[in-house]
Amino acid sequence: MTATWTDAHEALAPATPGPTQTTQAGAREAAQRAERENHKLEKRLCRQVGQAIMDFNMIEEGDRVMVCVSGGKDSYAMLDILLKMQQRAPVNFELIAVNLDQKQPGFPDHILPTYLKQLGVPFHIETQDTYSIVKKGIPEGKTMCSLCSRLRRGILYRVADELKVTKIALGHHRDDMLQTFFLNMFFGGKLKGMPPKLVSDDGGHIVIRPLANVTEKDLVRWAAHRAFPIIPCTLCGSQENLQRKQIGNMLRDWEKQYPGRIESMFTALQNVVPSHLMDTQRFDFKNIQTTGIADEDGDKAFDAESFPAPLLTGLPALRPLVLVA
Numbered sequence: 379m380t381a382t383w384t385d386a387h388e389a390l391a392p393a394t395p396g397p398t399q400t401t402q403a404g405a406r407e408a409a410q411r412a413e414r415e416n417h418k419l420e421k422r423l424c425r426q427v428g429q430a431i432m433d434f435n436m437i438e439e440g441d442r443v444m445v446c447v448s449g450g451k452d453s454y455a456m457l458d459i460l461l462k463m464q465q466r467a468p469v470n471f472e473l474i475a476v477n478l479d480q481k482q483p484g485f486p487d488h489i490l491p492t493y494l495k496q497l498g499v500p501f502h503i504e505t506q507d508t509y510s511i512v513k514k515g516i517p518e519g520k521t522m523c524s525l526c527s528r529l530r531r532g533i534l535y536r537v538a539d540e541l542k543v544t545k546i547a548l549g550h551h552r553d554d555m556l557q558t559f560f561l562n563m564f565f566g567g568k569l570k571g572m573p574p575k576l577v578s579d580d581g582g583h584i585v586i587r588p589l590a591n592v593t594e595k596d597l598v599r600w601a602a603h604r605a606f607p608i609i610p611c612t613l614c615g616s617q618e619n620l621q622r623k624q625i626g627n628m629l630r631d632w633e634k635q636y637p638g639r640i641e642s643m644f645t646a647l648q649n650v651v652p653s654h655l656m657d658t659q660r661f662d663f664k665n666i667q668t669t670g671i672a673d674e675d676g677d678k679a680f681d682a683e684s685f686p687a688p689l690l691t692g693l694p695a696l697r698p699l700v701l702v703a
Contacts (some may be wrong), residue, residue: 382468383428416603419596420462426591427459434575436586437545441471443586444543446534447501448477449490449609451601452549456589458604460547461499475501476537478530480508489607504537531579538583546578550587552644553594557625559647565621569655571647653677 431437445460447453457475464473477490487503494501508529515525538546550572559571574590577583589597601608633640652660654677 439469454606
């Protein structure tokens with residue numbers, strides 16, 4: 379067991395020379411390149427997850443972590459990386475994978491148990507027919523996600539108590555966190571994101587998001603490389619969250635047009651300055667006083683705002699956005 383969460387893996391061994399035939403040699407070189415890229419991806423994922431765990435003290439000595447596995451790429455990847463981290467972490471902790479079978483029509487209930495048995499990880503499948511409850515409570519054509527989410531959350535909290543876990547791990551990634559920030563700002567009137575670590579709404583559990591630093595595109599690549607047995611998330615027939623989809627498309631367009639903007643926005647979530655916003659609950663504007671002491675980070679009230687050159691490289695000014703609720 380190594381001393382830190384973020385130690386790099388050992389380098390790959392030199393590849394064996396390929397055959398002399400041009401076609402076979404080309405195919406072998408391509409396979410070797412793919413292997414190197416996948417190895418770099420694995421190191422990056424482990425480093426980013428390890429950094430999040432350290433920065434927010436997500437996992438501690440003796441923790442029993444409930445890893446919520448839905449059958450989607452994100453939760454598969456989270457479990458996969460946490461298992462790798464478990465082998466080299468500076469602390470000892472347990473993992474138990476948990477899936478909630480909500481009895482959606484056509485749900486392939488054999489896939490996850492088979493996969494988890496092959497993986498050799500402790501797991502628990504909780505079967506609760508929330509689908510029928512939601513169908514009865516939501517009018518035809520309306521989205522079922524809100525009620526379904528509340529029911530699922532309550533069940534998972536109960537299961538966490540029964541399994542005596544100390545942390546609940548969810549598979550939200552960096553893109554989810556940014557999307558949630560903009561959803562709250564555009565549609566909720568709040569500067570509120572999706573925290574990497576929090577106390578659950580019932581006050582009884584610590585919830586962590588180990589993939590907080592990980593991009594969705596890397597998770598897509600990792601899922602393809604690992605060939606996870608993906609279970610589609612549309613089995614319930616519920617409507618897609620159109621607002622989240624709209625925000626996701628906006629962020630992807632920005633990244634294509636102005637590379638680096640997403641990285642800058644994510645960094646901004648970690649550099650909040652309450653004195654330069656307008657929330658009187660977060661900063662006591664009414665009682666501010668002069669100090670007579672110069673502050674390099676203070677507001678230059680009469681100066682135009684300026685930014686370090688690297689942040690603006692290739693980042694033209696924002697164009698007006700037209701968002702349809």
